[in-house]
Amino acid sequence: MTTALIYLLVLLLVAAVVYLIAVFVFGRGEELAPLPPGSSPTRLPVDRIAGTDARAVRFQQALRGYRMSEVDWVISRLADEVDQLRAELENTGQQSREDAHHG
Numbered sequence: 001m002t003t004a005l006i007y008l009l010v011l012l013l014v015a016a017v018v019y020l021i022a023v024f025v026f027g028r029g030e031e032l033a034p035l036p037p038g039s040s041p042t043r044l045p046v047d048r049i050a051g052t053d054a055r056a057v058r059f060q061q062a063l064r065g066y067r068m069s070e071v072d073w074v075i076s077r078l079a080d081e082v083d084q085l086r087a088e089l090e091n092t093g094q095q096s097r098e099d100a101h102h103g
Helices: 002-026 051-056 068-102
Strands: none
Touching: 051 068
């Protein structure tokens, strides 16, 4: 009977030590304060974001974060769209200038 009690106490002590180490390493699950509006932990230009800027964005990895392959896929699609829209805008602007020059 005493041996079982000693095993139980040792088991509880080991569980407590493992729990304290886990709390120290991973935290107790507190949520971080929200970032101020308009701020981000990632880096992007203030204005005129190009597709290359979107492709260069990297997010911090977290234990329970997003799948990086999905994030990369979305960023790639958005970057392609930005590049396409910028090219269309530039072509439209050149055509307008040419029409004004010939007109």
